[in-house]
Amino acid sequence: MGKIAERLAQLGIVLPDPAIPSANYVPTRRVGTCLYVAGQVPTREGQDQFTGKLGDTVSLAEGQAAARLCAINLLAQLSKALDGDLDRVAGVVRLGGFVNAVPEFGDHSKVINGASDLMVEVFGDAGRHVRIAVGSSSLPRNVPVEVEGLFEIQRM
Incomplete structure (x- = not known):
C-alpha cells in the first residue's frame, strides 16, 4: 500500500469507481507532467448526493460537504488515470470550484474550502494549490458544487 493510499485509509476515505462522462469529454487529459481532471460533481454510486443552491436550500456546511465529495471524486479519476498509484502525484497545482448560488451569496471561497x-x-x-471559486446561476442536474483539478505528476 502506498503512502497516499495509507493516508486515505487513515481518513476513512474509500475512493469510489470514477464516474463515466455524461457528455462529449474525457475525464482526464495528460499534458507533459500535468494531469487535468474534468469537473466532478457530488455523486456517489451514480446518484447526486446534494442538489439545490447555496443561500437558498443548501447550507454552507452542506456546500462544504458537497465540495469535499467532489474532491473525493477528483481523486478517484486521478487514481484511475495513474493505475491506482496516487504516490505519483507531485502536487496539486490548481482547483477550480463552481458554486451554484443565489446572487446574494458571497461565501463561495468557504464552500470550495x-x-x-x-x-x-x-x-x-504538496496539496497546497492555487484556486478559483466562482458563483454560478446553475450547474448540471442542479448540483450545488462542481470542482475541477490540475495535478503535477512524476514518473509519467
Whole structure:
C-alpha cells in the first residue's frame, strides 16, 4: 500500500469507481507532467448526493460537504488515470470550484474550502494549490458544487 493510499485509509476515505462522462469529454487529459481532471460533481454510486443552491436550500456546511465529495471524486479519476498509484502525484497545482448560488451569496471561497482542505489532508504540503471559486446561476442536474483539478505528476 502506498503512502497516499495509507493516508486515505487513515481518513476513512474509500475512493469510489470514477464516474463515466455524461457528455462529449474525457475525464482526464495528460499534458507533459500535468494531469487535468474534468469537473466532478457530488455523486456517489451514480446518484447526486446534494442538489439545490447555496443561500437558498443548501447550507454552507452542506456546500462544504458537497465540495469535499467532489474532491473525493477528483481523486478517484486521478487514481484511475495513474493505475491506482496516487504516490505519483507531485502536487496539486490548481482547483477550480463552481458554486451554484443565489446572487446574494458571497461565501463561495468557504464552500470550495471543502475540496481544498481535503487535498491538504491527503497530500500534505504538496496539496497546497492555487484556486478559483466562482458563483454560478446553475450547474448540471442542479448540483450545488462542481470542482475541477490540475495535478503535477512524476514518473509519467
